[in-house]
Amino acid sequence: xxxxxxxxxxxxxxxxxxxxxxxxxxxxxxxxxxxxxxxxxxxxxxxxxxxxxxxxxxxxxxxxxxxxxxxxxxxxxxxxxxxxxxxxxxxxxxxxxxxxxxxxxxxxxxxxxxxxxxxxxxxxxxxxxxxxxxxxxxxxxxxxxxxxxxxxxxxxxxxxxxxxxxxxxxxxxxxxxxxxxxxxxxxxxxxxxxxxxxxxxxxxxxxxxxxxxxxxxxxxxxxxxxxxxxxxxxxxxxxxxxxxxxxxxxxxxxxxxxxxxxxxxxxxxxxxxxxxxxxxxxxxxxxxxxxxxxxxxxxxxxxxxxxxxxxxxxxxxxxxxxxxxxxxxxxxxxxxxxxxxxxxxxxxxxxxxxxxxxxxxxxxxxxxxxxxxxxxxxxxxxxxxxxxxxxxxxxxxxxxxxxxxxxxxxxxxxxxxxxxxxxxxxxxxxxxxxxxxxxxxxxxxxxxxxxxxxxxxxx
Amino acid sequence: xxxxxxxxxxxxxxxxxxxxxxxxxxxxxxxxxxxxxxxxxxxxxxxxxxxxxxxxxxxxxxxxxxxxxxxxxxxxxxxxxxxxxxxxxxxxxxxxxxxxxxxxxxxxxxxxxxxxxxxxxxxxxxxxxxxxxxxxxxxxxxxxxxxxxxxxxxxxxxxxxxxxxxxxxxxxxxxxxxxxxxxxxxxxxxxxxxxxxxxxxxxxxxxxxxxxxxxxxxxxxxxxxxxxxxxxxxxxxxxxxxxxxxxxxxxxxxxxxxxxxxxxxxxxxxxxxxxxxxxxxxxxxxxxxxxxxxxxxxxxxxxxxxxxxxxxxxxxxxxxxxxxxxxxxxxxxxxxxxxxxxxxxxxxxxxxxxxxxxxxxxxxxxxxxxxxxxxxxxxxxxxxxxxxxxxxxxxxxxxxxxxxxxxxxxxxxxxxxxxxxxxxxxxxxxxxxxxxxxxxxxxxxxxxxxxxxxxxxxx
Numbered sequence: 080x081x082x083x084x085x086x087x088x089x090x091x092x093x094x095x096x097x098x099x100x101x102x103x104x105x106x107x108x109x110x111x112x113x114x115x116x117x118x119x120x121x122x123x124x125x126x127x128x129x130x131x132x133x134x135x136x137x138x139x140x141x142x143x144x145x146x147x148x149x150x151x152x153x154x155x156x157x158x159x160x161x162x163x164x165x166x167x168x169x170x171x172x173x174x175x176x177x178x179x180x181x182x183x184x185x186x187x188x189x190x191x192x193x194x195x196x197x198x199x200x201x202x203x204x205x206x207x208x209x210x211x212x213x214x215x216x217x218x219x220x221x222x223x224x225x226x227x228x229x230x231x232x233x234x235x236x237x238x239x240x241x242x243x244x245x246x247x248x249x250x251x252x253x254x255x256x257x258x259x260x261x262x263x264x265x266x267x268x269x270x271x272x273x274x275x276x277x278x279x280x281x282x283x284x285x286x287x288x289x290x291x292x293x294x295x296x297x298x299x300x301x302x303x304x305x306x307x308x309x310x311x312x313x314x315x316x317x318x319x320x321x322x323x324x325x326x327x328x329x330x331x332x333x334x335x336x337x338x339x340x341x342x343x344x345x346x347x348x349x350x351x352x353x354x355x356x357x358x359x360x361x362x363x364x365x366x367x368x369x370x371x372x373x374x375x376x377x378x379x380x381x382x383x384x385x386x387x388x389x390x391x392x393x394x395x396x397x398x399x400x401x402x403x404x405x406x407x408x409x410x411x412x413x414x415x416x417x418x419x420x421x422x423x424x425x426x427x428x429x430x431x432x433x434x435x436x437x438x439x440x441x442x443x444x445x446x447x448x449x450x451x452x453x454x455x456x457x458x459x460x461x462x463x464x465x466x467x468x469x470x471x472x473x474x475x476x477x478x479x480x481x482x483x484x485x486x487x488x489x490x491x492x493x494x495x496x497x498x499x500x501x502x503x504x505x506x507x508x509x510x511x512x513x514x515x516x517x518x519x520x521x522x523x524x525x526x527x528x529x530x531x532x533x534x535x536x537x538x
Numbered sequence: 539x540x541x542x543x544x545x546x547x548x549x550x551x552x553x554x555x556x557x558x559x560x561x562x563x564x565x566x567x568x569x570x571x572x573x574x575x576x577x578x579x580x581x582x583x584x585x586x587x588x589x590x591x592x593x594x595x596x597x598x599x600x601x602x603x604x605x606x607x608x609x610x611x612x613x614x615x616x617x618x619x620x621x622x623x624x625x626x627x628x629x630x631x632x633x634x635x636x637x638x639x640x641x642x643x644x645x646x647x648x649x650x651x652x653x654x655x656x657x658x659x660x661x662x663x664x665x666x667x668x669x670x671x672x673x674x675x676x677x678x679x680x681x682x683x684x685x686x687x688x689x690x691x692x693x694x695x696x697x698x699x700x701x702x703x704x705x706x707x708x709x710x711x712x713x714x715x716x717x718x719x720x721x722x723x724x725x726x727x728x729x730x731x732x733x734x735x736x737x738x739x740x741x742x743x744x745x746x747x748x749x750x751x752x753x754x755x756x757x758x759x760x761x762x763x764x765x766x767x768x769x770x771x772x773x774x775x776x777x778x779x780x781x782x783x784x785x786x787x788x789x790x791x792x793x794x795x796x797x798x799x800x801x802x803x804x805x806x807x808x809x810x811x812x813x814x815x816x817x818x819x820x821x822x823x824x825x826x827x828x829x830x831x832x833x834x835x836x837x838x839x840x841x842x843x844x845x846x847x848x849x850x851x852x853x854x855x856x857x858x859x860x861x862x863x864x865x866x867x868x869x870x871x872x873x874x875x876x877x878x879x880x881x882x883x884x885x886x887x888x889x890x891x892x893x894x895x896x897x898x899x900x901x902x903x904x905x906x907x908x909x910x911x912x913x914x915x916x917x918x919x920x921x922x923x924x925x926x927x928x929x930x931x932x933x934x935x936x937x938x939x940x941x942x943x944x945x946x947x948x949x950x951x952x953x954x955x956x957x958x959x960x961x962x963x964x965x966x967x968x969x970x971x972x973x974x975x976x977x978x979x980x981x982x983x984x985x986x987x988x989x990x991x992x993x994x995x996x997x
Contacts, residue, residue: 108697108699109697112696112697113696113697237571237572237973238567238568238571238572240567240921240922240923240977242973275973276972437896437952437954439923462699463699464699464898464925464926466923466925467923493896493952495896495971495973495974495977496971496973496974499971512954512955512958513735514696514701514734514954514955515954515955518699518954
């Protein structure tokens with residue numbers, strides 16, 4: 080009989096704990112949806128500041144603005160961590176056309192890839208050859224490529240449900256396409272935009288020349304998906320089509336910049352540090368609303384929501400707005416280095432860098448024991464339609480922190496619209512839905528709350 | 539030993555069945571995402587035809603177009619079911635302003651509610667009183683309302699995760715607000731738009747005068763959320779603010795229209811009928827892309843996808859594009875009546891009428907046994923991130939079919955953006971994402987496939 084009483088007491092206690100968690104999460108979601116700040120912050124970052132390429136005036140304005148906003152939240156500490164960042168500039172707008180017979184030209188929308196060298200002042204004009212990927216280069220050989228422009232045109236596979244998987248299957252063309260084509264004597268490369276939709280926006284993004292000497296680097300640009308389809312069709316009809324493009328971009332000296340950091344010091348375990356963050360830099364074509372203004376303002380909102388719902392973290396909670404994710408990862412690396420040098424004990428880090436869309440769940444880079452622990456929280460998230468709790472990628476900026484003993488996590492928003500906007504001129508504020516953004520912030524706050532309250536499993 | 543062998547055989551058989559279902563669903567999703575027709579059909583309905591209010595030329599063009607498209611699919615039968623529909627016309631554009639002192643006016647965006655009477659030719663001008671709902675009218679009494687315009691301004695509650703719940707909590711103001719206010723002597727009503735966002739679009743929608751005689755009916759209009767906030771703030775500062783509005787709408791005689799129906803006759807159980815549908819009519823302000831062009835083209839796509847993936851339905855499958863859901867439900871009622879008169883045995887009906895957004899799941903109006911059966915299919919949908927399988931509402935057009943022995947279901951897309959567009963001038967094609975629409979069609983096709991293959995539980 081006594082045993083039974085204890086059992087009931089246990090069930091009751093468990094029931095109570097559950098209810099307290101449910102209650103806190105309801106407070107968080109209600110606050111996010113009814114008096115959220117994330118959308119207003121994003122409005123400022125996007126519409127008052129704009130695209131925040133590393134080293135730009137806009138990036139520095141974003142540092143100043145977000146630091147001031149964090150200052151106003153009454154956190155325990157707010158500071159800037161200095162980071163040297165690369166400064167690549169686009170220069171004057173790019174221009175391209177195809178020429179189907181002498182003087183008969185059609186303009187096509189292109190943009191320089193981030194990190195590309197300029198064309199000569201007068202541009203480049205040459206025969207153009209279409210390939211479906213770098214592996215085609217070897218098949219064609221130098222004789223078919225030397226002196227020509229290589230056109231990478233492998234589209235994203237629409238049958239993946241996660242558009243990030245489709246992106247992974249294509250992005251090597253953008254990242255390594257120029258370096259590979261240069262080895263075969265190409266004079267430039269044009270890459271189909273990483274976009275599942277047919278439209279007129281070219282999508283930029285980072286590229287690398289690998290170990291190719293500066294003098295042998297060839298210019299690289301993205302072409303819009305509609306432009307790529309038109310060019311491809313034209314090439315089928317007329318293999319003698321020529322292509323012209325001109326861009327004026329430049330890699331300058333590194334400049335000073337900052338990670339922006341705010342902290343609520345833990346009340347019980349101040350030595351155990353939890354990070355939530357996004358990256359403050361963006362590409363320059365749009366205003367970087369989804370990539371990754373959204374992740375920044377959601378991360379700031381995590382601390383504000385915890386404070387405003389009266390929750391005092393047991394562990395130290397930091398928001399980190401990383402600088403230079405897009406073309407260098409200097410901020411993420413600098414933060415991890417600082418943590419290592421100071422011998423700080425990070426137990427958890429969460430990044431939001433997949434757009435400000437309806438949150439579908441989280442992916443985790445952690446031990447099986449911690450993954451299992453998280454999955455026990457699934458029912459707490461079910462009323463908010465947050466269902467995915469699975470092993471996977473966390474985020475580029477927090478990955479340098481990785482240790483076996485910690486939990487890294489990434490917010491997984493609905494991915495269907497992300498690549499419509501990613502790195503393009505239409506990554507702009509009006510394509511962010513306020514509620515979707517707020518729901519993401521609330522889901523992140525809830526996960527942070529649960530990890531703060533229950534800690535992680537140490538094996 | 540033998541027992542064990544049988545057990546293994548059973549597991550193997552079950553495994554095989556599972557794999558065949560998984561395979562068919564993969565075929566369906568791949569086809570929807572790589573060679574889908576839904577988006578092109580919607581483009582035509584939205585951009586070549588436009589808003590399709592019952593009785594309008596556009597509604598008739600939509601009947602002709604969708605019938606022709608169904609004809610081209612090689613179904614077993616395609617036909618039109620005649621339906622008499624109401625014909626309400628908006629007339630010339632509406633106009634409104636508030637007047638804070640004589641001659642000092644600010645224009646405000648309004649639109650007549652569907653079914654409203656006109657104002658007098660010169661419009662109505664009067665004192666305006668703000669209420670938070672019909673229940674406030676009794677508290678204020680006739681003396682405070684007679685001769686005035688009533689302004690219903692209870693906003694949608696942002697803390698509901700499903701925006702449809704927030705809509706349910708407000709829509710009585712729109713539907714019954716004029717009838718109730720007329721009883722207290724009001725001369726007109728202005729209703730805050732059913733929209734969670736702050737913007738300048740007024741949202742129309744159906745209203746009813748109940749049993750109020752024609753001569754006592756008062757005009758009713760929706761005001762945009764931003765307009766409502768401005769008006770409310772102004773009234774707080776100046777209770778003597780007056781309001782003017784003018785609209786020119788009219789209820790004409792009923793006219794002839796049609797439900798559009800296509801059928802694949804069942805190979806094994808032709809007498810068991812399954813329906814998939816949406817409504818072909820829309821409001822007149824936008825082009826009705828989300829409400830409910832999306833549901834129509836997704837329903838058409840269900841039959842096309844089954845045919846194109848080589849699946850031959852065992853039972854009879856019908857797509858029904860219902861006419862007049864918005865302001866009469868004549869099409870839904872007529873279809874159910876026909877089914878009853880012909881003694882047809884409908885076992886399943888699925889409606890898509892919640893927008894063309896990423897599908898999150900389905901809700902079911904059916905017996906516990908059938909709900910349990912459906913929930914056993916959850917794992918089949920998990921790879922497509924379709925998670926919600928719960929009891930709930932199906933759809934307005936299929937509800938008249940309801941019998942205890944059948945399964946009614948509604949597609950549940952992500953609801954966050956729906957009321958940004960619902961019944962407003964910005965319910966337009968560019969706000970539909972191709973992949974989100976296609977994923978919805980594929981999820982619907984998969985559910986139809988499973989019900990066709992396994993039937994429903996008859997108790």
